[in-house]
Amino acid sequence: MSWIDKVRNSIPFIVKRETPENLWYKCPQCGAMTFLKEFEENQSVCPKCQFHARIGADKRFDQIFDSGVHTPLPAPAVREDPLKFRDTKRYVDRLKAARTATGETDALLNAKGEIEGRRAVVGVQDFAFMGGSMGLAVGAAFVAGVEAAIAEKAPYIIFTAAGGARMQEGILSLMQMPKTTVAIQMLREAGLPYIVVMTDPTTGGVTASYAMLGDVQLAEPGALIGFAGQRVIEQTIREKLPEGFQRSEYLLDHGMLDMVTHRHQLRETLAKLIAYLVPEAIAA
Amino acid sequence: MTFLDFEKPIAELNARVAELRETADAGAIDIEQQVASLEAKADKMLRDTYAKLTPWQKTQVARHAQRPHLRDYIAGFVADFMPLAGDRAFADDKAIIGGLGRIGERRVMVIGHEKGDDTATRLKHNFGMAKPEGYRKAIRLMELADRFRLPVVTLVDTSGAFPGVQAEERGQAEAIARSTETCLQLGVPLIAAIVGEGGSGGAVALAAANRVLMFEHAVYSVISPEGCASILWRTAEKAADAADAMKVTAQDLLKLGVVDRIVPEPLGGAHRAPAVAIAALGAALGEEIDALVALDTATVRQQRRAKFLAVG
Numbered sequence: 001m002s003w004i005d006k007v008r009n010s011i012p013f014i015v016k017r018e019t020p021e022n023l024w025y026k027c028p029q030c031g032a033m034t035f036l037k038e039f040e041e042n043q044s045v046c047p048k049c050q051f052h053a054r055i056g057a058d059k060r061f062d063q064i065f066d067s068g069v070h071t072p073l074p075a076p077a078v079r080e081d082p083l084k085f086r087d088t089k090r091y092v093d094r095l096k097a098a099r100t101a102t103g104e105t106d107a108l109l110n111a112k113g114e115i116e117g118r119r120a121v122v123g124v125q126d127f128a129f130m131g132g133s134m135g136l137a138v139g140a141a142f143v144a145g146v147e148a149a150i151a152e153k154a155p156y157i158i159f160t161a162a163g164g165a166r167m168q169e170g171i172l173s174l175m176q177m178p179k180t181t182v183a184i185q186m187l188r189e190a191g192l193p194y195i196v197v198m199t200d201p202t203t204g205g206v207t208a209s210y211a212m213l214g215d216v217q218l219a220e221p222g223a224l225i226g227f228a229g230q231r232v233i234e235q236t237i238r239e240k241l242p243e244g245f246q247r248s249e250y251l252l253d254h255g256m257l258d259m260v261t262h263r264h265q266l267r268e269t270l271a272k273l274i275a276y277l278v279p280e281a282i283a284a
Numbered sequence: 285m286t287f288l289d290f291e292k293p294i295a296e297l298n299a300r301v302a303e304l305r306e307t308a309d310a311g312a313i314d315i316e317q318q319v320a321s322l323e324a325k326a327d328k329m330l331r332d333t334y335a336k337l338t339p340w341q342k343t344q345v346a347r348h349a350q351r352p353h354l355r356d357y358i359a360g361f362v363a364d365f366m367p368l369a370g371d372r373a374f375a376d377d378k379a380i381i382g383g384l385g386r387i388g389e390r391r392v393m394v395i396g397h398e399k400g401d402d403t404a405t406r407l408k409h410n411f412g413m414a415k416p417e418g419y420r421k422a423i424r425l426m427e428l429a430d431r432f433r434l435p436v437v438t439l440v441d442t443s444g445a446f447p448g449v450q451a452e453e454r455g456q457a458e459a460i461a462r463s464t465e466t467c468l469q470l471g472v473p474l475i476a477a478i479v480g481e482g483g484s485g486g487a488v489a490l491a492a493a494n495r496v497l498m499f500e501h502a503v504y505s506v507i508s509p510e511g512c513a514s515i516l517w518r519t520a521e522k523a524a525d526a527a528d529a530m531k532v533t534a535q536d537l538l539k540l541g542v543v544d545r546i547v548p549e550p551l552g553g554a555h556r557a558p559a560v561a562i563a564a565l566g567a568a569l570g571e572e573i574d575a576l577v578a579l580d581t582a583t584v585r586q587q588r589r590a591k592f593l594a595v596g
Contacts, residue, residue: 078596082540085529087516136596143593165484165506167516170530171542174506177485178492178592181465185589205506207457208445208485213465227457227485228447232511236447246452256455 027051029222043263052220052263054200056102057109057124060159064122064267070113073121075105076144078136083170091168098130106137107162110145112152116271118278119154121145127161127201134206135166139176142210146183146194153282155193155274160211164204177209184213193277195270198225198248198257216273217257218266219248225256285555288344294333297326330552337501339532340524343509345501346480347443350555352562354381354398354439357479360559361387361566362394368425370417374454377418379410379446380490382425387437388570390577393429395422395490396439399480412481413446416459419489423459423466426474435473435573438490443508445486460489467492468588471581475572477547477565478502478534479554494588495572496542498534499565500549504542505532541595545572 025039026032030049039046043063044053055063062068085091099105107129112121123145125132132138142158149156165173187194196214198207201224208227219225226246234241244250248260261269287295301322308315337345345351358365358381367383369376382395399412422438429436445456467474467490476493482504498504505512509527510520517525537543547568554561576584 083529083531087526087529088518140596167507167512167530170506170532171504171537171540172596174484174488175542175592175595177461177488178464178468179595181461181468181492182589182592185465185468205485208460208489209464210461212455212458212461226452227445227460228452232447233449233452237449241449245449254453254455256458 025053045263050221050262052200052222054127054161056126056128057104057111060124061111061113061122063263064115064157064270065111065113065120066115066117070111070122073110073112073144073148075109075137076140078140081168082136082172083168085168085170087168094130094168098128102126102129104129106141107132107134108138108141108145110141110148112148112154115267115274118271118274119152120270120274121149121152121154121156123156123158125159125161125206127163130166131164132160132162132206133164133166133173134162134176134180135169135173136176138162138166139179142176142180143183146187149187149192150190153190153192155195155278156187157195157197157270158210158214159197159199160202160206161199162202162204162206162211164206174205177205180210181213184210188215191279191282193274195273197261197266197270199223201225203227203229212256215277218259218261218269219251219257220263220266221248221260223248225251286349288341288348290333290341290344291330294326294329297322297329301326334501334552338524339503339527339530339536340509342501342533343481343503343523343527345553345555346499346503348553348555349401350558351480352554352558353401353441353480354396356558357396357439357562357565358385358394360562361569362392363387365394368428369421371420371424373417373420375415375417377410377415377421378408379412379414379442380418380422382422384434387566387573390570390573391434392573393425393434393436394439395425395436396479397442397486397490399441410446412442413444414442414486415446415448415451416454416456419445419459419463422490423463426463426466426470430470430472433472435475435577436470437569437573438474438476438493440476440478440482440487440491440504441480442483442486443481444483445489457485460485463489464492468592469585470588471585473573473576473579473584474588475569475576477569478504478543479565483508492588492592494576494584494591495544497545497547497565497568497572498537498543499547499554499561500534501553502534503527503532504534504537505530 027046029051032048362385365385400406400409476491509523512526513522550557
């Protein structure tokens with residue numbers, strides 16, 4: 001809301017003007033205003049500064065698959081709230097709120113379809129669902145995604161986004177690190193590629209397991225990627241963090257990624273990688 | 285010995301016993317009976333306290349400065365230990381120590397976190413918080429063991445992997461992910477024991493094992509109780525509540541199927557009778573190795589993978 005609207009709205013006798021704020025996207029990086037429609041047509045990337053906004057599974061599938069055509073894969077059922085966890089709120093209530101807000105059952109969704117005519121199974125982690133956090137549901141969905149890829153003789157492509165493990169599931173969330181790693185080993189033994197696209201943000205136990213084990217590692221520009229959180233590191237070393245620390249470009253410089261790829265080029269980059277990596281005999 | 289906060293009443297009783305003894309030694313009066321009764325009282329109090337430690341109290345026991353550390357276990361039950369150093373890429377991280385040795389008659393590779401036990405050694409071992417080079421050393425040693433068919437024993441005792449700029453720069457996350465992957469790839473048995481603190485990814489990187497043992501008062505969790513509390517309760521003061529909610533104890537983890545066997549500790553915790561605790565762990569590890577050593581490469585790998593796929 002601009003200052004003039006604030007003044008206007010605070011004066012009781014002036015009729016409140018309904019500002020069509022939802023028609024505009026304000027870039028959190030450069031502040032530029034873009035028509036929402038234009039912003040979305042630009043794959044949720046700011047046309048002025050190329051800031052890549054966080055997107056969920058639906059938009060990602062639409063952007064990645066040929067003409068957006070894809071078949072969603074069912075989310076495997078898991079035990080809910082295995083620890084009967086409660087902090088200031090009950091975990092079941094947090095889950096309910098996240099489900100209402102996102103319309104999804106948990107933070108990782110899979111779909112199959114084609115990318116430039118080549119079969120692929122794609123998983124997308126949605127940061128909007130409890131910070132994309134990895135618990136039983138995410139672990140089970142990851143394994144299901146890999147199993148679908150093996151059945152389809154297709155690569156598994158994962159778009160990561162997570163604050164880390166889901167604390168409300170305690171040690172069971174930590175156990176998703178080895179669990180998802182076993183799935184990657186199964187995919188590898190089936191001779192199929194595992195491609196990771198890291199998106200903003202990818203940290204904690206997710207980075208320290210399946211997000212760092214790709215045959216090829218991609219990241220979107222400017223994504224925050226790391227193991228430890230920046231606040232924790234600052235408290236440990238008691239000094240300011242270097243410029244660009246834990247961003248995609250920094251990881252590329254330090255040898256942790258193969259490439260940083262603009263969202264506009266992701267589809268063709270993935271298609272090219274699949275063409276190179278999936279054996280012809282399998283792709284046929 | 286350092287007493288923990290919740291052990292204060294026991295410490296007071298012990299102090300009174302010591303005081304009485306001094307008086308008696310001075311030849312004053314016969315106080316044997318009084319001493320015996322006080323000692324019995326202190327003993328009962330210790331027994332009662334340790335029979336129902338809360339998860340947060342266990343966390344403090346698991347972190348006790350005088351609890352045995354890796355070097356004590358190695359000195360206690362690993363014969364002819366030959367440490368091997370370095371990741372062949374950057375440095376030798378002394379937060380993780382590993383090498384060849386024998387447990388009983390069996391040749392093994394032993395790898396674990398070392399926290400250190402005074403200021404100088406704590407600094408040397410970085411408080412048991414490993415950097416990427418530590419995990420890469422562990423990977424190297426596990427692969428070496430695999431080539432020469434040596435069972436691998438890991439002893440986990442870390443508050444977590446080191447959170448620092450250089451650690452991030454050198455790929456802390458990648459090193460942990462690869463270490464976990466290597467655990468799961470081994471064709472030889474891997475037996476892990478959570479001996480103190482099992483802190484998050486830095487712990488699981490050495491503990492994706494065929495069998496996971498845990499000391500009676502050790503803790504193992506996805507994040508420290510303080511860390512969990514400061515995120516979910518917005519204050520580290522609520523660490524005790526977080527420890528309760530997260531289910532961090534050996535007894536809870538056995539029920540959840542994350543831990544396979546609990547190794548009992550002497551009364552009042554491993555730090556009260558280190559030799560007893562060390563011997564108990566050595567014996568338990570020996571039995572576990574014996575039970576797995578006959579398995580062929582494919583079976584041992586399959587068993588481990590099936591176990592982690594089934595978690596949930």
